[in-house]
Amino acid sequence: MLRWIPALTLTLFLAPVAAGLIGTLLPSVGLMPVLGGTTLTLAAWRELAEWPGIGTSIRLSLTTGLAATAISLIIVFACCATCHGTRLFGTLRRLISPLLSVPHVAVAIGFAYLISPSGWIVRTISPWATGWDLPPDLATAPDQYGLTYIAALVVKEVPFLLLMTIAALGQTRAAETLSVSRSLGYGPATAWLKTVLPLVYPQIRLPVLAVLAFSTSAVDVALILAPSNPPPLAPLVLRWFNDPDLTRHFLAAAGASLQLAVVIVAVAIWYLLERVVVRAGRRWATGGDRGRWGGIGRRTSIGATTIVIFMGFMSLHGMAIWSLARRWRYPDVLPSEWTLGNWARQADSLAWPVWTTVSVGVAAALIALALVLGCLENEKRYGLQPTTRMLWLLYTPLLVPQVAFLFGGQVLLSWVGFAGTWPALVWSHLLFVLPYIFLSLTDPFRKLDERYIRSALCLGASPTRTFWQVKMPMLLRPVLVSLAVGFAVSVSQYLPTVFAGGGRYVTLTTEAVTLAAGADRRVVGVYVFLQAALPFVAFVIALGLPAWLYRDRRALRVAP
Amino acid sequence: MAQEENKLQFDDVSVTLRGERLIENLSLTVGPGEITTVMGPSGSGKSTLLAFACGTLDPAFTEKGRVILNGIDVTHLPPEERRMGILFQDDLLFPHLSVGENLAFGLPRGLSSDERRARIEAALADADMETFAERDPATLSGGQRARIALLRTLAAEPRALLLDEPFSKLDARLRERFRRFVFQHATEQSLPTLLVTHDPADAAAAGGSVIEIGPTVASGISEGGAHLPQDQSHGGLTPQVE
Numbered sequence: 001m002l003r004w005i006p007a008l009t010l011t012l013f014l015a016p017v018a019a020g021l022i023g024t025l026l027p028s029v030g031l032m033p034v035l036g037g038t039t040l041t042l043a044a045w046r047e048l049a050e051w052p053g054i055g056t057s058i059r060l061s062l063t064t065g066l067a068a069t070a071i072s073l074i075i076v077f078a079c080c081a082t083c084h085g086t087r088l089f090g091t092l093r094r095l096i097s098p099l100l101s102v103p104h105v106a107v108a109i110g111f112a113y114l115i116s117p118s119g120w121i122v123r124t125i126s127p128w129a130t131g132w133d134l135p136p137d138l139a140t141a142p143d144q145y146g147l148t149y150i151a152a153l154v155v156k157e158v159p160f161l162l163l164m165t166i167a168a169l170g171q172t173r174a175a176e177t178l179s180v181s182r183s184l185g186y187g188p189a190t191a192w193l194k195t196v197l198p199l200v201y202p203q204i205r206l207p208v209l210a211v212l213a214f215s216t217s218a219v220d221v222a223l224i225l226a227p228s229n230p231p232p233l234a235p236l237v238l239r240w241f242n243d244p245d246l247t248r249h250f251l252a253a254a255g256a257s258l259q260l261a262v263v264i265v266a267v268a269i270w271y272l273l274e275r276v277v278v279r280a281g282r283r284w285a286t287g288g289d290r291g292r293w294g295g296i297g298r299r300t301s302i303g304a305t306t307i308v309i310f311m312g313f314m315s316l317h318g319m320a321i322w323s324l325a326r327r328w329r330y331p332d333v334l335p336s337e338w339t340l341g342n343w344a345r346q347a348d349s350l351a352w353p354v355w356t357t358v359s360v361g362v363a364a365a366l367i368a369l370a371l372v373l374g375c376l377e378n379e380k381r382y383g384l385q386p387t388t389r390m391l392w393l394l395y396t397p398l399l400v401p402q403v404a405f406l407f408g409g410q411v412l413l414s415w416v417g418f419a420g421t422w423p424a425l426v427w428s429h430l431l432f433v434l435p436y437i438f439l440s441l442t443d444p445f446r447k448l449d450e451r452y453i454r455s456a457l458c459l460g461a462s463p464t465r466t467f468w469q470v471k472m473p474m475l476l477r478p479v480l481v482s483l484a485v486g487f488a489v490s491v492s493q494y495l496p497t498v499f500a501g502g503g504r505y506v507t508l509t510t511e512a513v514t515l516a517a518g519a520d521r522r523v524v525g526v527y528v529f530l531q532a533a534l535p536f537v538a539f540v541i542a543l544g545l546p547a548w549l550y551r552d553r554r555a556l557r558v559a560p
Numbered sequence: 561m562a563q564e565e566n567k568l569q570f571d572d573v574s575v576t577l578r579g580e581r582l583i584e585n586l587s588l589t590v591g592p593g594e595i596t597t598v599m600g601p602s603g604s605g606k607s608t609l610l611a612f613a614c615g616t617l618d619p620a621f622t623e624k625g626r627v628i629l630n631g632i633d634v635t636h637l638p639p640e641e642r643r644m645g646i647l648f649q650d651d652l653l654f655p656h657l658s659v660g661e662n663l664a665f666g667l668p669r670g671l672s673s674d675e676r677r678a679r680i681e682a683a684l685a686d687a688d689m690e691t692f693a694e695r696d697p698a699t700l701s702g703g704q705r706a707r708i709a710l711l712r713t714l715a716a717e718p719r720a721l722l723l724d725e726p727f728s729k730l731d732a733r734l735r736e737r738f739r740r741f742v743f744q745h746a747t748e749q750s751l752p753t754l755l756v757t758h759d760p761a762d763a764a765a766a767g768g769s770v771i772e773i774g775p776t777v778a779s780g781i782s783e784g785g786a787h788l789p790q791d792q793s794h795g796g797l798t799p800q801v802e
Contacts, residue, residue, distance in 0.1 A: 383618050383619030383620050449650075449652070451650070451652055452652050452654065453616075454614065454639070454646070455648070455652045456654075456665070457614070458614050458616070458639055458640075458642070458645060458646045458713075458718075459640075459645075459715075459716040460641075460643070460666075460668060460716045462640050463638070463640070469665070470654055473656040474654070474655065474656055476656075550656060552658075552696050553655055553696050553698065554696055554699060555697070555698040556655050556656055
């Protein structure tokens with residue numbers, strides 16, 4: 001049976017993406033029999049081209065996506081270059097890891113409130129510093145240029161890219177390379193940028209492209225923080241999909257296809273930028289500049305990283321406090337009256353979204369874990385060599401914009417009478433959960449000393465018994481962590497829930513996005529806080545359970 | 561099958577990795593309680609030979625020939641049914657199990673729980689570690705870990721013992737003692753034993769026949785290839801070094 005798991009995984013995983021893309025492309029050229037579209041026509045594309053402000057939407061998608069990715073990457077590299085190998089680096093990493101599990105939507109909503117004219121930042125400096133006795137009349141979130149949108153994406157992407165970079169550093173001979181360059185007289189940051197970065201970048205290129213694709217096509221964060229008139233392309237397409245006038249579906253399909261093209265263009269621009277940077281970097285690296293300017297650079301990059309972490313935490317703390325506030329008048333820094341009433345009042349309406357969120361998240365993570373373990377075990381037992389192409393396949397659902405295939409996927413689901421069901425929801429989440437579980441589990445799994453397994457087999461234990469009694473217990477921590485990662489990814493999904501759930505299933509994330517538009521901040525606070533807390537609890541269990549079970553097993557304890 | 565018939569045989573074994581010959585036409589017999597030493601530099605395919613015997617050879621290798629244990633051809637049996645006990649350079653005690661549980665993992669199925677407990681206690685006594693059943697293996701000394709590793713292997717009632725440089729990571733004094741401990745058990749239980757090492761002192765202590773594998777200038781075989789001089793490739797019992 002094991003031999004079939006890789007094929008099964010790819011089918012469950014890539015077939016929907018391919019089918020979904022086809023299901024999007026066909027309606028864009030007028031083919032959608034359900035809505036009477038049986039003739040080939042470019043009408044939808046013409047309508048799209050003439051849509052007022054479409055040019056601005058496209059430009060907004062491209063600029064915000066590229067800017068958010070570039071800024072995040074610069075902060076990450078600056079932080080690594082100046083702090084790599086220092087104790088501060090470890091501290092930053094520990095501070096930043098919890099932010100990774102926080103759903104995008106939670107960060108976006110918290111961030112919007114944080115920097116709004118009546119938000120925490122303005123409150124702390126008003127009225128004594130600003131003279132604002134009333135909240136100023138400024139449009140901060142969203143603002144006209146998408147700056148807050150970019151900033152929120154940066155707050156969310158820096159932790160991800162930083163952790164991917166740290167993982168890549170572990171796979172290269174970074175420390176040796178660094179000491180060789182330092183001994184040749186290069187300052188630490190310059191040495192890192194000139195010699196370690198070229199080793200690390202190829203390893204994190206796929207995650208970087210995934211970040212780029214996400215930032216160029218995000219729907220949930222854009223709904224909350226991006227300019228809305230006109231919005232970036234992805235939320236515009238979603239607006240068309242949700243239009244009660246079903247003929248708009250043709251326009252939406254064309255828009256979704258255009259979104260795919262926009263991501264491809266963004267990736268192409270990124271490749272060009274890479275070329276330019278590589279060429280300039282080569283000249284710089286061989287030019288002999290030792291760059292012992294570390295001091296200022298170090299302070300700047302630590303400052304930038306700290307601001308990112310600070311913003312992330314303040315966004316969430318702000319929401320937690322809102323959820324407990326009874327009276328919180330401007331410009332008070334903290335509420336004047338506290339209450340648990342917001343939670344009590346929401347308890348009933350929370351039950352259903354919480355149940356959907358948890359059950360779908362747990363199911364998707366467990367199924368993905370089973371498939372990933374099956375693939376990895378298969379690879380081990382039959383001595384298959386993992387290839388780079390395999391990695392690209394895994395990244396497919398992360399690189400193809402969600403709107404471009406989820407719509408087609410929904411069309412297919414309706415066609416087989418599966419849309420709007422719980423299994424469909426789980427399956428749609430699986431597409432995004434699986435790659436992350438694979439990425440987080442692969443390394444520990446492949447690194448496990450094969451001789452433990454051989455010892456067990458030679459002691460007469462069957463492969464199955466060896467798997468359950470030796471491999472799984474030894475890998476308990478990474479397995480649970482990967483489950484927590486998968487669960488966190490599932491909790492944060494917005495678009496898959498909207499499409500596959502067919503409007504019948506709401507999760508904390510979809511509710512939070514809906515409420516963000518105008519509901520009472522105290523209610524939004526409850527939803528956002530809970531949405532951020534669930535993955536956090538999952539991580540606490542994933543780290544706490546093995547620590548408790550193996551409290552008397554020194555070799556399995558992780559160095560603090 | 562009677563103890564006296566314990567016999568480990570390799571019949572015309574060749575192992576190739578991506579076109580490179582690691583072991584070439586090796587035939588060899590190890591009798592009950594005998595310790596045969598295979599010597600060669602690292603990368604010469606010594607460990608490969610043991611992996612072939614256990615059935616844990618990576619699928620990337622191509623193999624030819626047979627392994628016969630007590631007259632039974634085990635070449636195509638899965639590792640867990642071969643009853644080959646193996647000891648590696650590292651003790652490889654399972655870090656999630658206690659010392660006693662590690663020994664229990666090795667014990668065969670179908671024993672009563674009293675019998676299991678008795679055997680674990682006997683093994684611990686054998687290692688001079690009577691009170692160690694509940695201990696975390698990570699808290700043991702190197703010598704203690706090594707002894708438990710051997711006793712775990714023997715707990716599974718193997719028909720032959722394969723030693724993959726198990727002494728090389730111990731310091732000189734400990735190595736000497738553990739070597740005696742291992743050889744004494746192997747002889748007592750009449751196990752045919754195959755020792756792989758690059759340390760001539762191990763070979764001398766084993767006192768059995770010695771086989772050299774690995775590149776030899778005279779044969780003209782390229783680096784990394786394995787070669788057995790003609791007189792050694794048949795009937796490995798011909799004593800070479802005493």
